[in-house]
Amino acid sequence: MSAQLSQKHPTGLYILFFAEMWERFSYYGMRAILLLFLIDKVSGGMAMSAGEGAAIYGIYTASVYLLTLPGGWLADNILGQKKAIWYGGIVIMIGHIILAIPGGAVLFFLGLTTVAVGTGLLKPNISSIVGELYPEGGARRDAAFSIFYMGINLGSFFGIAIVGYLGERVSWHMGFGAAAIGMLLGLIVFRIGAARHLKGLGEVPPAKIATPESTAQSGKNSVLGYGLIAALVIFLIVLQYTGTIDMTTAQGLAQGAGVIIVAISASYFLFILIAGGLTRVEQYRVLVLIILFLAISLFWAGYEQAGTSLQIFAERHTDRMVGGWDVPSSWFQNFQPAFVLIFAPILASLWIYLSSRNMNPSIPVKFAAGLILLGLSFFVMVAASKIAVTGQLTSPLFLTFTYLLNTIGELCVSPVGLSSYTKLAPKRYVSQLMGIWFVGASLGNLIAGLFAGGFDEGNVMQMPALFNQVAIISTAFGLLILVFWKPIKGWMGGIS
Numbered sequence: 001m002s003a004q005l006s007q008k009h010p011t012g013l014y015i016l017f018f019a020e021m022w023e024r025f026s027y028y029g030m031r032a033i034l035l036l037f038l039i040d041k042v043s044g045g046m047a048m049s050a051g052e053g054a055a056i057y058g059i060y061t062a063s064v065y066l067l068t069l070p071g072g073w074l075a076d077n078i079l080g081q082k083k084a085i086w087y088g089g090i091v092i093m094i095g096h097i098i099l100a101i102p103g104g105a106v107l108f109f110l111g112l113t114t115v116a117v118g119t120g121l122l123k124p125n126i127s128s129i130v131g132e133l134y135p136e137g138g139a140r141r142d143a144a145f146s147i148f149y150m151g152i153n154l155g156s157f158f159g160i161a162i163v164g165y166l167g168e169r170v171s172w173h174m175g176f177g178a179a180a181i182g183m184l185l186g187l188i189v190f191r192i193g194a195a196r197h198l199k200g201l202g203e204v205p206p207a208k209i210a211t212p213e214s215t216a217q218s219g220k221n222s223v224l225g226y227g228l229i230a231a232l233v234i235f236l237i238v239l240q241y242t243g244t245i246d247m248t249t250a251q252g253l254a255q256g257a258g259v260i261i262v263a264i265s266a267s268y269f270l271f272i273l274i275a276g277g278l279t280r281v282e283q284y285r286v287l288v289l290i291i292l293f294l295a296i297s298l299f300w301a302g303y304e305q306a307g308t309s310l311q312i313f314a315e316r317h318t319d320r321m322v323g324g325w326d327v328p329s330s331w332f333q334n335f336q337p338a339f340v341l342i343f344a345p346i347l348a349s350l351w352i353y354l355s356s357r358n359m360n361p362s363i364p365v366k367f368a369a370g371l372i373l374l375g376l377s378f379f380v381m382v383a384a385s386k387i388a389v390t391g392q393l394t395s396p397l398f399l400t401f402t403y404l405l406n407t408i409g410e411l412c413v414s415p416v417g418l419s420s421y422t423k424l425a426p427k428r429y430v431s432q433l434m435g436i437w438f439v440g441a442s443l444g445n446l447i448a449g450l451f452a453g454g455f456d457e458g459n460v461m462q463m464p465a466l467f468n469q470v471a472i473i474s475t476a477f478g479l480l481i482l483v484f485w486k487p488i489k490g491w492m493g494g495i496s
């Protein structure tokens with residue numbers, strides 16, 4: 001592990017580490033069996049088609065990240081981060097308890113919605129308290145985020161292993177129950193630890209003092225906001241009535257959600273570019289943020305197929321027998337957190353080593369590398385699916401190698417992107433733009449769900465062409481960024 005990661009950190013970091021570890025245990029654990037449960041027709045699942053199931057999965061995971069916007073707002077303006085994390089955790093646990101009750105569709109969707117609302121409240125705020133522990137910023141803060149990222153992936157690893165096994169091999173609801181227990185453990189750690197080690201952090205924000213200018217500005221913003229909502233509602237109604245999107249089906253609902261997410265992000269970027277009172281340098285930096293937003297959305301759209309098309313591939317087309325034991329298909333999702341745990345310290349050390357020789361690749365180059373690695377990982381799936389269409393089970397090495405490539409890609413974009421957003425955002429828009437970063441994850445997850453619609457049982461022959469599309473789009477966008485890395489770096493106005 002790098003020297004940076006091993007320096008001394010406040011105990012508060014480890015409280016947040018373990019609380020987030022258990023929260024991610026519940027999130028990724030439940031997510032690992034979600035699609036399988038939705039499409040299961042024989043063991044008490046929801047008996048949906050792969051297309052419907054993946055669309056629901058996409059709407060759920062997209063909502064989780066979209067709800068971080070109101071979650072962040074509530075913490076900033078009313079609750080303070082600490083309370084938001086506590087209540088968010090309780091809501092998540094209740095959601096998993098509801099899912100653990102075998103009670104049909106209504107109860108199931110209630111549980112799913114509850115988990116999404118709770119996660120929106122917890123997830124953005126737990127990361128911002130990590131930042132608050134290091135008001136000085138700098139390398140120690142970066143190191144703290146790397147440690148925190150390990151906590152996320154440790155939780156995710158054990159969540160997929162335990163919830164995945166229980167869900168697939170014992171009962172779906174037992175798996176959901178295990179997720180609830182994980183969240184309970186996170187709450188206990190947070191309750192005991194926060195009182196002692198996070199004193200004075202993430203408290204209720206001081207009342208904001210309104211000036212005549214700020215009141216007039218927020219009045220104008222509200223009018224713009226309501227105008228946007230009205231236009232969006234009308235647009236969706238038109239799409240429904242012209243038959244462009246049928247929002248009475250799961251897939252149509254997911255497409256509608258996509259329109260909403262794209263509209264929110266596009267109008268937000270336009271708003272700050274035009275009416276945000278930015279200097280020329282800041283405007284160029286926002287342009288870079290837009291490019292990174294498109295890149296990260298595309299990246300997650302491929303990467304998050306771990307829970308959709310790649311999960312289906314693991315279940316239906318992969319030889320999972322090891323020493324006479326049939327490995328649960330959800331366990332394949334575990335390659336991502338496992339590879340993060342192995343490679344995060346290696347990549348962090350590589351960046352430090354390259355920096356010491358003045359050779360650290362710039363942010364656009366790292367993003368290009370991430371997208372190209374993702375593209376290559378899907379070329380591996382093209383090869384695998386060409387074997388699968390002949391009716392043979394494929395070697396597990398294909399998925400292993402796919403995950404190896406796309407996880408190294410993740411380490412080039414995800415931690416780097418998070419910190420670049422905090423650095424490139426004009427100061428007064430930092431928290432909002434952090435929210436937009438999560439909207440990128442939301443959009444990506446939604447596309448990952450919609451894309452897997454092509455993986456219905458009857459469509460097996462399409463698989464190579466579908467994987468090929470992801471591979472080509474991602475590699476091409478990566479190459480485009482690579483070609484233009486110099487001007488993009490120039491627009492960053494001296495930030496690296």
Ligand code: GLN
Nearest residue numbers: 024152300414438441442
């Ligand atoms: N795997 C990371 C987490 O769970 C990043 C996920 C994301 O931003 N899409 O926090």
